[in-house]
Amino acid sequence: xxxxxxxxxxxVGSVYALVAVGLVMLVKSTGALNFAHGDFMMISTxxxxxxxxxxxxxFWVAIVGALAFAAVLGMxxxxxxxxxxxxxxxxxxxxxxxGMAYILQGIAKIVWTDDIFKFPEFxxxxxxxxxxxxxxxxxxxxxxxxxxxxxxxxxxxxLTKVGTGLRALTQNKTAATLMGIKVTKVYSLSWALGGIxxxxxxxxxxxxxxxxxxxxxITFTGxxxxxxxxxxxxxxxxxGGYLLGILSSVIxxxxxxxxxxxxxxxxxxxxxxxxxxxxxxxxxVKKV
Amino acid sequence: MKSxxxxxxxxxxxxxxxxxGIKAVDGLSLKVNENEIFSIIxxxxxxxTTVFNIISGFYKPDSGTVEFKGRNLVNHKxxxxxxxxxxxxxxxxxxFSRMTVLENLLIAKHLYVKTRFWEELLKTKNVxxxxxxxxxEAYAILxxxxxxxxxxxxxxxxxxxxxxxxxxxxxxxxxxxxxxxxEPAGGLNMVETEELSTIIQRIRDxxxxxxxxxxxxxxxxxxxxxxxxxxxxxxxxxxGKPEEIQNNPMVIEAYLGKGAMxx
Numbered sequence: 341x342x343x344x345x346x347x348x349x350x351x352v353g354s355v356y357a358l359v360a361v362g363l364v365m366l367v368k369s370t371g372a373l374n375f376a377h378g379d380f381m382m383i384s385t386x387x388x389x390x391x392x393x394x395x396x397x398x399f400w401v402a403i404v405g406a407l408a409f410a411a412v413l414g415m416x417x418x419x420x421x422x423x424x425x426x427x428x429x430x431x432x433x434x435x436x437x438x439g440m441a442y443i444l445q446g447i448a449k450i451v452w453t454d455d456i457f458k459f460p461e462f463x464x465x466x467x468x469x470x471x472x473x474x475x476x477x478x479x480x481x482x483x484x485x486x487x488x489x490x491x492x493x494x495x496x497x498x499l500t501k502v503g504t505g506l507r508a509l510t511q512n513k514t515a516a517t518l519m520g521i522k523v524t525k526v527y528s529l530s531w532a533l534g535g536i537x538x539x540x541x542x543x544x545x546x547x548x549x550x551x552x553x554x555x556x557x558i559t560f561t562g563x564x565x566x567x568x569x570x571x572x573x574x575x576x577x578x579x580g581g582y583l584l585g586i587l588s589s590v591i592x593x594x595x596x597x598x599x600x601x602x603x604x605x606x607x608x609x610x611x612x613x614x615x616x617x618x619x620x621x622x623x624x625v626k627k628v
Numbered sequence: 629m630k631s632x633x634x635x636x637x638x639x640x641x642x643x644x645x646x647x648x649g650i651k652a653v654d655g656l657s658l659k660v661n662e663n664e665i666f667s668i669i670x671x672x673x674x675x676x677t678t679v680f681n682i683i684s685g686f687y688k689p690d691s692g693t694v695e696f697k698g699r700n701l702v703n704h705k706x707x708x709x710x711x712x713x714x715x716x717x718x719x720x721x722x723x724f725s726r727m728t729v730l731e732n733l734l735i736a737k738h739l740y741v742k743t744r745f746w747e748e749l750l751k752t753k754n755v756x757x758x759x760x761x762x763x764x765e766a767y768a769i770l771x772x773x774x775x776x777x778x779x780x781x782x783x784x785x786x787x788x789x790x791x792x793x794x795x796x797x798x799x800x801x802x803x804x805x806x807x808x809x810x811e812p813a814g815g816l817n818m819v820e821t822e823e824l825s826t827i828i829q830r831i832r833d834x835x836x837x838x839x840x841x842x843x844x845x846x847x848x849x850x851x852x853x854x855x856x857x858x859x860x861x862x863x864x865x866x867x868g869k870p871e872e873i874q875n876n877p878m879v880i881e882a883y884l885g886k887g888a889m890x891x
Contacts, residue, residue, distance in 0.1 A: 476734065495749055496749065497693070499748050499749055499751070500748040500749060501743070501745065502817075504734075505735075508724055508727075508735050511724040511727065512725070513723050514686075514718070514722045515707075515722040515735075517706040517707050517710070518684070518707075518722065519707075519738075519798075519802065520708075520710040520711045520736065520739045522705075523707065575794055
């Protein structure tokens, strides 16, 4: 049984990893911790749901539609909210992105009501028997999809000129500008990418969970995963995501249900107690 | 287009900028000729770096114009000015410290490598050819500056003097026509500074570019400059050839001090 729990945990962890990677990418590129990230995910997943179930469009049209919506949403948020607040103090960005979270929740409640919806499974089929454990095809599908998405992101950032521009900007904005990189374009692109990652996470998560306007709370799980992995390190965010996923799938078997919600926080404190910079985090060195 | 009787590559006209009521640059005009090494000197706080920041678009002047090859740079963004052919280095280094030396030089390739991003993802033949060409060009610059053995090492591993040289290499990777150097000899010892003087002159000749220099090391400035402008409190107090500046009583009084006579 423990084996199938771990596989389920890997599936949930894949989603956490996608959320955490998106969050870290935005922090690194625009310095903004996006508290609306989970709500980007929620509303994009609702868009996918509407296209798929209500408009009965084919599966791939619904996904492409939701991703396109998420990309545009990210760019609009960057242009209208982030770009203005970026020059101000961090508290402005925090309140700005929190504000977006509430606005998106409000809009979603008006359009889709407060109900919960069943999102169709993308990977239907019989449970796969491995030894005594049985694994749902949905879990396997989610894990493989997440690996493909993260690989694509890696290739995009490392092989393409725009990706290189984004990496350059995350390291040194002045130098990037000096090399002829249009910073505003890269900001816009990174928020579009952030939106797309959020939408992917939602589409992979929704079938396993019910779809509701409250699912944006995953932002905090994503932030915790990112901190556990070593904040600012994308690879660390992925590790943090999977670790969190596995532990929150396995541990509940051994503890009362009421305590389930605290697992991420306890894990966070444990990791930070042992290594304050997170698993892959480097010590902050003050530049003089 | 260049008119035959005018070989200025850069013309500053009546440039002024204030920060909180203090005039950092006050009505500065100067003309830099193509292919010369032009230095701006002056005491700390004279506004030298501010002038550089205006030219490269990081500051917008309150008044005046910056004309580069017949185009007014004021109101252009730094990334556009870089694309027009103005490269620069910084007093305190602005490198991509977690990237390797080669990667730092390859960032500029997006300006002249013409490939589409799906081609890049698929690594088409076209992309491979273009990338190999960009790498060859980067290696050519590294070889030129004696940095080729460092190509695959991250920037943060190097001591300051080498990082300065890498930043110079990266500025060259932009293929600039005007190279702006902000205190390139800062933090270098005497031998390194002499070496740098030779390098700057060689670069000017071999890359056929114009150098605009801010530097505190007076022997270097006097050695390699074709012309010099002296700033004090944002105003020009003298300009001319190195020997003229060295013998200008106003400059000596305002800035250089007696010792400079023997420099």
